[in-house]
Amino acid sequence: MFKQASLRVFARPHQLQGLSRSCLRRSYGLSRYLTTSRSIATFPSRLSASATAAAPKTSYPEEPQDLTDQLAVDDLPIISPDGSQVAVGWDTQTWSRFHNIWLRDHCRCPKCFHPVTKQRLFNTFDIPKDLTPLRVDATAVGLEVTWPSKEPHVSQYPWPWLKYNSYDPPLKKETPPLEKILWGSKIQQSPPTVAYEEVMAPDNRGLYKWLTNTYKFGFSFVSGVPATPEATEELALRIGFIRETQYGKFWDFTSNLAKGDTAYTNLALAAHTDNTYFTDPCGLQLFHLLSHTDGTGGESLLVDGFYAASIMKELHPDAYALLSRVPVPAHAAGEPSALYTPYPQTGYPVLRHDPASGELIQVRWNNDDRSVMNHLAPDEVEKWYDAIRLWNQCLTSPDSEYWVQLRPGTAVRTSLPSSPSPPLLPPSFPPLTHPISPVLDNHRVLHGRSSFTGKRRMCGAYIGVDEYRSKLAVLSEQFEPDAIVRATNDIPEVNVNGRNIWNSAL
Numbered sequence: 001m002f003k004q005a006s007l008r009v010f011a012r013p014h015q016l017q018g019l020s021r022s023c024l025r026r027s028y029g030l031s032r033y034l035t036t037s038r039s040i041a042t043f044p045s046r047l048s049a050s051a052t053a054a055a056p057k058t059s060y061p062e063e064p065q066d067l068t069d070q071l072a073v074d075d076l077p078i079i080s081p082d083g084s085q086v087a088v089g090w091d092t093q094t095w096s097r098f099h100n101i102w103l104r105d106h107c108r109c110p111k112c113f114h115p116v117t118k119q120r121l122f123n124t125f126d127i128p129k130d131l132t133p134l135r136v137d138a139t140a141v142g143l144e145v146t147w148p149s150k151e152p153h154v155s156q157y158p159w160p161w162l163k164y165n166s167y168d169p170p171l172k173k174e175t176p177p178l179e180k181i182l183w184g185s186k187i188q189q190s191p192p193t194v195a196y197e198e199v200m201a202p203d204n205r206g207l208y209k210w211l212t213n214t215y216k217f218g219f220s221f222v223s224g225v226p227a228t229p230e231a232t233e234e235l236a237l238r239i240g241f242i243r244e245t246q247y248g249k250f251w252d253f254t255s256n257l258a259k260g261d262t263a264y265t266n267l268a269l270a271a272h273t274d275n276t277y278f279t280d281p282c283g284l285q286l287f288h289l290l291s292h293t294d295g296t297g298g299e300s301l302l303v304d305g306f307y308a309a310s311i312m313k314e315l316h317p318d319a320y321a322l323l324s325r326v327p328v329p330a331h332a333a334g335e336p337s338a339l340y341t342p343y344p345q346t347g348y349p350v351l352r353h354d355p356a357s358g359e360l361i362q363v364r365w366n367n368d369d370r371s372v373m374n375h376l377a378p379d380e381v382e383k384w385y386d387a388i389r390l391w392n393q394c395l396t397s398p399d400s401e402y403w404v405q406l407r408p409g410t411a412v413r414t415s416l417p418s419s420p421s422p423p424l425l426p427p428s429f430p431p432l433t434h435p436i437s438p439v440l441d442n443h444r445v446l447h448g449r450s451s452f453t454g455k456r457r458m459c460g461a462y463i464g465v466d467e468y469r470s471k472l473a474v475l476s477e478q479f480e481p482d483a484i485v486r487a488t489n490d491i492p493e494v495n496v497n498g499r500n501i502w503n504s505a506l
């Protein structure tokens with residue numbers, strides 16, 4: 001990975017005490033580093049920087065006498081191979097241990113990891129269970145391990161990557177991911193918005209802002225979208241390919257029951273997320289009101305499901321726990337040619353959490369599309385109905401509801417199940433001074449609609465959750481690369497096919 005080449009370096013003599021010349025390494029293009037490797041092939045219980053003893057010497061060319069660069073050798077992590085693991089001391093308080101098999105499995109040299117496709121080439125199952133390194137070095141770039149094989153195999157692990165992926169123990173990530181900002185009805189004072197021209201600009205900066213808004217808030221408006229289905233579809237395609245469903249690909253619809261769903265009526269629709277009848281609900285939704293004539297109503301409702309859940313968790317922890325455990329079946333059965341239910345058919349809980357972090361990662365709620373609750377334990381039936389009643393109170397609280405009247409020229413990503421419930425009477429809301437169009441994260445933001453009269457034409461589309469996340473990840477690489485990428489980008493040959501092989505997502 002790191003090519004050998006001549007390098008002029010300097011270290012304070014006392015720092016080289018005990019470091020044989022063979023410890024001084026040469027690496028190409030790392031002129032600002034001294035590659036003083038603390039090579040320990042034997043495994044002393046105490047840490048020491050000693051020349052390789054047990055392994056065959058890897059001969060290094062003689063070092064130039066006049067070393068001209070400065071390295072604080074003590075800046076390197078301390079390493080201590082120990083049987084089946086290698087311990088790395090980041091500082092006197094912070095240590096990580098990496099299993100030899102884990103290290104070997106994660107070698108990213110071009111022979112073990114395809115630099116273009118970023119796929120593993122090395123056969124994990126060729127790794128002997130008792131694999132022990134021939135030598136382990138701490139170089140200025142990272143941990144270097146030489147494995148026994150016909151041709152000794154050298155693996156390199158950049159320090160920032162190794163520290164980020166520490167699992168024993170897991171270490172706090174320096175750069176927290178994008179934060180999520182929970183909101184209630186007051187968001188109407190300054191809803192996240194990006195101008196259509198920005199989003200459509202080829203430099204992708206506006207598109208990135210739109211998607212980071214959507215990540216942070218669960219939605220973002222786009223202002224000034226031409227009030228045509230064509231422009232709206234083009235806007236959706238800026239994120240990724242559209243997800244086709246039984247409702248078609250790009251929808252342009254009105255209240256004529258053209259499809260078997262009450263979204264195709266003028267009924268009010270209570271706040272919910274779409275596709276609870278799919279095993280994999282769509283990620284984003286876009287809606288754009290193209291016209292509404294000879295009638296009133298049809299306001300759109302947005303509710304931050306993560307905000308509502310935070311209130312539930314605080315005020316009704318037992319109900320929150322029940323909503324996090326009890327699966328809810330659902331169906332889409334309005335089209336004769338389609339009968340959708342999730343797999344498994346018992347469905348999924350209203351609140352889904354990341355099993356590793358415990359973080360709430362998805363709200364899945366559509367009371368109108370819900371099927372028969374035939375798997376509740378008898379003593380949980382009333383508790384569950386009490387829980388969804390509390391949940392509904394959180395969703396419909398004036399503090400949670402954000403009502404917005406969409407106008408032609410504003411794309412909104414939302415989605416609605418049908419709702420025969422009494423028409424929602426939205427509180428009065430300030431007339432919008434400028435047209436807006438939201439994209440909504442269907443895993444977080446619920447939406448609904450007040451009933452309406454007259455002729456109302458809406459268009460929009462679904463985008464898959466992975467297409468949304470992939471586009472955001474690619475734009476993040478372009479505009480805000482992660483710390484590991486930034487710290488390793490200068491290492492020769494790590495950027496292949498436009499992507500750093502040490503990207504923390506791989």
Ligand SMILES: C[N+](C)(C)CCCC[C@H](N)C(=O)O
Nearest residue numbers: 247261263274275416417418
């Ligand atoms: C396709 N379009 C968005 C127009 C209608 C979607 C139907 C909504 C369905 N009840 C659900 O909750 O998923």
Ligand SMILES: O=C(O)CCC(=O)C(=O)O
Nearest residue numbers: 263300414415416449458
């Ligand atoms: O009519 C609306 O306001 C939105 C319709 C909708 O959400 C849907 O079609 O899923």
